[in-house]
Amino acid sequence: MRYVKRPLAIIAGAILLLVVIRIAVAIWATPGGPPGAGLRLAHYLWIETAADIVIWLAAVGAIAWLARRAAEVDSDRRRLEHLAHVALLAGGLAHEVRNHLNALGAYISLLRKSAPSEDGELGQGIEKLEHVSTALDELLTDFLTLTRPVKDQLEQVDLAALAREVIDFLALDLEQSHVEARVEAAPGVPPVAGDRGKLRRVILNLLVNARQAMPQGGTATVRLRSRGSQVQLDVEDTGCGIPPEEQPHVFEAFFSTKDDGIGLGLAVAKRTIEDLGGQISFESRPGRGTTFHIALPTAAEHEATLRRLGRPRAQPPEPAV
Amino acid sequence: MPRRMILLVDDDVSWSETVAGVLREAGYDVHLAHDGDRAAALLELESPALVILDVHLPRRGGIQLLKNFRQRNRSTPVVMISGDDAAGSQDRALAEGASAFLRKPLALDLLVKAVRKHVEGTAQSGTGNGSGGEACGT
Numbered sequence: 001m002r003y004v005k006r007p008l009a010i011i012a013g014a015i016l017l018l019v020v021i022r023i024a025v026a027i028w029a030t031p032g033g034p035p036g037a038g039l040r041l042a043h044y045l046w047i048e049t050a051a052d053i054v055i056w057l058a059a060v061g062a063i064a065w066l067a068r069r070a071a072e073v074d075s076d077r078r079r080l081e082h083l084a085h086v087a088l089l090a091g092g093l094a095h096e097v098r099n100h101l102n103a104l105g106a107y108i109s110l111l112r113k114s115a116p117s118e119d120g121e122l123g124q125g126i127e128k129l130e131h132v133s134t135a136l137d138e139l140l141t142d143f144l145t146l147t148r149p150v151k152d153q154l155e156q157v158d159l160a161a162l163a164r165e166v167i168d169f170l171a172l173d174l175e176q177s178h179v180e181a182r183v184e185a186a187p188g189v190p191p192v193a194g195d196r197g198k199l200r201r202v203i204l205n206l207l208v209n210a211r212q213a214m215p216q217g218g219t220a221t222v223r224l225r226s227r228g229s230q231v232q233l234d235v236e237d238t239g240c241g242i243p244p245e246e247q248p249h250v251f252e253a254f255f256s257t258k259d260d261g262i263g264l265g266l267a268v269a270k271r272t273i274e275d276l277g278g279q280i281s282f283e284s285r286p287g288r289g290t291t292f293h294i295a296l297p298t299a300a301e302h303e304a305t306l307r308r309l310g311r312p313r314a315q316p317p318e319p320a321v
Numbered sequence: 322m323p324r325r326m327i328l329l330v331d332d333d334v335s336w337s338e339t340v341a342g343v344l345r346e347a348g349y350d351v352h353l354a355h356d357g358d359r360a361a362a363l364l365e366l367e368s369p370a371l372v373i374l375d376v377h378l379p380r381r382g383g384i385q386l387l388k389n390f391r392q393r394n395r396s397t398p399v400v401m402i403s404g405d406d407a408a409g410s411q412d413r414a415l416a417e418g419a420s421a422f423l424r425k426p427l428a429l430d431l432l433v434k435a436v437r438k439h440v441e442g443t444a445q446s447g448t449g450n451g452s453g454g455e456a457c458g459t
Binding site for chain 2 (some may be wrong): 123126132136141168171176201208209299
């Protein structure tokens, strides 16, 4: 509020002073001069004063808006600094946990050698330990993706081919869930610059989410088109939609409405896309379906940005196949 | 023409026997393994036309087994199966070179369809599995 109060007080004082001066001039001018001249001057001054007030009010509004934005940016910056600090600590902690987990895995293997069969109490206990250890390892892998910096060397990625690869891999599972999946790619969509593995994971996550949103079956469509210097990738489902109260939390880490979900998939997707200079958003209508929108700079735009920044290219683009 | 061999790796013994029965009826020779170590040993000795591999296995996880297998064999199709619906393990399976993924409880007709698609794909392309021994085209 300190950004707002002071300019408001100064502007209000200036307006008041202006009005008083104009009224004083009008009153002073009315008795003298040719007949009616003073009155016309007064009218003119009143109109001019009214116009001034409108202009000043508009200026006040603009300044107040700018001041509020400045306060928001300041708050966002502090929040981001705090999050970056937390991420650094959490990343270090996750690495430490993984080291201990590796040791735990080695001990489980030793135990397994001493267990004569899977069926005894010891064998079953070891099996449970193995499952817990694997689940922890997977959780740490997901979590470390959130805290790991983006690779310097990016490759050219054909998103349509990547989407087809993922759909081909999931085809039987989608068929089992009565979900029809398709890729609709406009001709001539250029490649983007990215980490192929991470982008594949983003598409897979969105398709798995789409299938989970359609327990009675439906259609999942991946659409691709060029938009200026960006490639637009949409993943649309005809599922149950996201309830309005859950929508603000969709990209938050550890937010999940599924019984067996950890809630890192969309947080990792957002991090991946934003690290590549892109944006991810969604629109959802309960009962009608959800569409996730991803916009990523083309590989050519990425190269141009690097040149503008004066950074040498990390590696030449892969030759087109 | 000899029956093509399928290696089915799953720690649920009775479920494996049921699936093996269905695949044998469909014309395939099926070998079974119920833990990761046994499966790894079989993969050293045999040259299956296709592997059906559970993600969660005792002794050695399915993803690790797939990773080791892919270091020496890029062509034999591997269909991953799992009882859970975690996108993370599906992604890792795809990243390590699995051909397809199916969640349990799975429709057996779809499994047979997957086996036919991938085994026939292998036969048509004429690619061997590079591990010596029986070639999948024989």
